[in-house]
Structures are given as structure tokens and as C-alpha cells.
Amino acid sequence: MAGNKTFTMIKPDAVENGHIGAILEQINTSGFRIVALKLTQMTKADAEEFYAVHNERPFFGELVEFMTRGPIVAAILEKENAVEDFRTLIGATNPADAAEGTIRKRYATSIGENAVHGSDSDENATIEGAFHFAGREMF
Numbered sequence: 385m386a387g388n389k390t391f392t393m394i395k396p397d398a399v400e401n402g403h404i405g406a407i408l409e410q411i412n413t414s415g416f417r418i419v420a421l422k423l424t425q426m427t428k429a430d431a432e433e434f435y436a437v438h439n440e441r442p443f444f445g446e447l448v449e450f451m452t453r454g455p456i457v458a459a460i461l462e463k464e465n466a467v468e469d470f471r472t473l474i475g476a477t478n479p480a481d482a483a484e485g486t487i488r489k490r491y492a493t494s495i496g497e498n499a500v501h502g503s504d505s506d507e508n509a510t511i512e513g514a515f516h517f518a519g520r521e522m523f
């Protein structure tokens with residue numbers, strides 16, 4: 385899984401607010417193929433591991449609490465230049481700074497509850513995809 389794939393989560397806020405369909409539609413019409421997909425919920429241990437790189441940050445507790453409070457949609461996406469193009473599609477971390485038409489601009493509510501995740505490197509896309517999916521769940 386190098387170069388042409390990325391990993392995403394539709395976060396609990398966007399699931400609660402009924403945006404799963406609209407976000408998947410925007411992902412598909414932007415040229416990404418869905419390789420793996422499921423509705424799941426992270427445990428506290430899952431979220432602490434997934435976001436371990438942030439464990440010294442002041443918002444870490446809040447981030448773990450948020451990401452575990454309800455179901456998420458996890459997906460692996462395929463496209464040329466997937467990681468960078470998907471980061472462009474979702475927009476800046478803080479929706480207030482996100483470009484018009486981006487997923488976070490449309491569906492996020494705050495910097496903490498920002499609707500979607502997108503891997504920040506090919507290496508992390510591989511690690512994060514494997515964290516959520518078994519080989520037989522990837523198509």
C-alpha cells in the first residue's frame with residue numbers, strides 16, 4: 385500500500401450529524417476509489433494508540449474522548465497521489481481556516497471536532513489502514 389492509497393475516518397461528529405452519505409459521495413466524485421470500508425467504534429486503547437504521536441499535547445484527552453464517543457466510518461481510498469490530494473480535499477485542521485468547498489469547511493464544527501481524518505504520509509496511510517482492516521477486508 386504505497387503511494388496511491390490513503391486512510392480516512394469519518395469522525396463521530398460527522399456520523400452523528402448525518403453526513404456519512406454526503407462525505408462518501410464527495411470522496412467518490414473527487415476520484416477516489418473505496419478499497420475498504422466499515423462502520424466501527426474505537427475503544428479508548430485504540431484511540432490512544434492511533435493518536436500516540438499526540439500524547440503529550442494538551443488536547444490529547446479531549447481527542448481520545450471525542451474519537452471514542454460514537455461510531456466512525458473507517459476507509460482506505462485509492463487514487464494517484466492519494467495522501468496529498470485527500471489532504472487538499474478535506475482542508476485545514478481548523479474548519480475556520482479550511483478552503484471553501486472542502487469537507488471540513490462543509491461538515492466540521494471546530495478544530496477538535498473536524499469531521500474527517502486523512503493520513504499525512506504514505507507510511508502512516510499503510511500503518512493506519514492496517515490498524516483498522518485485515519487483508520481480506522481490502523479490495
Ligand code: DGI
Nearest residue numbers: 438443446447476477495496497498501502504
Ligand atoms: O492531520 P490533522 O487531523 O489535520 O491535524 P493534526 O494531526 O495536527 O491533529 C490531529 C487531530 O487532533 C485533529 O484532526 C484534531 C485534533 N486537534 C489538533 N489540534 C487541536 C486538536 N483538538 C483540539 N481540541 N485542539 C487543538 O488545538
